[in-house]
Amino acid sequence: MTTSLTFPAPLYDAARTHPYPLLFATVSGAHLYGFASPDSDWDLRGVHLLPATEVLGLHELRETIGNEQVIDGLELDLVTHDARKFMTLMLKPNGYVLEQLHSPLVVKTTPEHAELIALGRRCVTKYHAHHYLGFSAGQWKLLNREDPPRIKPLLYTFRTLLTGLHLMRTGEIEANLMVLNKNARLPYLDELIAQKRAGREKEPLRGDLAFYEAEFRRLTGELEEAREVTHLPAKVEAGVVEALSHLLVRLRMNDAG
Incomplete structure (x- = not known):
């Protein structure tokens, strides 16, 4: 599940110093998608466990914790959800959480992370296609509002479409565009990825936008089909709902001692 990639120290520090125990912390964003630029920020996503005393008491629950910081020039965006909220999102057609859960770029893991991954595979439904259709359409609109247009939203457009297609055809989560393109075999994607990885986060798009629009509409049609x-x-x-519920209860009770 993990890779041999060594991450910058601030990512490990952020996971270690989180105010609550983490079930996992993985890298998302452009680094996961395979087209990070040298100046891309690092997106760290995960699941924390609120203590039973806070959940049962009158405390305001910190179901989502976000922290953006710059450390020695490295931009880090950390977002974690409490286990209950994350499990609730798993049961919805939400591609984000499944990509975070299945990310091979693992900074922090636990045995419960492996349990969630196994259950996450059983949470995939045909309606996850709506997530990827909606996200790709949003990125395409963003691209067309920019002057000049950037490579990043175009890559996000194609990445989400190909992830959705792969998911519908195989039931497996794959977020890396370079891996996805081994099957899709779209030569223009290799060129766009190379430009983005060698350039800047806001690298401008060079090419025929009409051609990319035709490809966007073609792939959208394929995903709908x-x-x-x-x-x-x-x-x-x-049974999946019950399994997640039992896991959550076990986690809370273990915390309560």
């Missing part, structure tokens, strides 16, 4: 013929279920089975 794949959603209709996929073998994936329409909803998460009840």
Whole structure:
């Protein structure tokens, strides 16, 4: 599941000094997607466990904790959810949380992380296609509002479409555009990725926007079709909900001692 990549020290420090125990912390964003620029920030995502005393008491619950900081020139964006909130998101057609859960770029892990991954595979439904269709459409609109347009939203557009297609066809989460393109074999993506990785986070787009629009619409149509013929279920089975609930109860009770 993990890679041999060595991460900058601030990522390990952020996981170690988090105010609550972490079930996992993984790298998301452009580094996960395979097209980080030298000046790209690091997106660290994970799950924390609120103590039973806070959950049962009158404290205002810190279900989501975010922290953006710059350390020695490195931009770090840390966002974690409490286990209950994260599990609730897992049960919705939310591609974000599944990508974070299945990210091979692991900074912090636990045995419960492995349990969540196994259950996460059983949370995938045909309606996850809506997440990727909506996200890609939003990125395409963003691209067309920019002057000049940047490579980043174009890569995000194609990354989400190809992730959605791969998910509908295989039931597996794959967020790395370079890996996805081994099957898609779209030569222009290799060129765009190379430009982004060698350039800046705001690297301008060079190329025929009309060509990319035709590809965007073609791949959108493929994803819509794949959603209709996929073998994936329409909803998460009840056994998965129960398994997640039992895991959450066990985590809270273990914390309570």
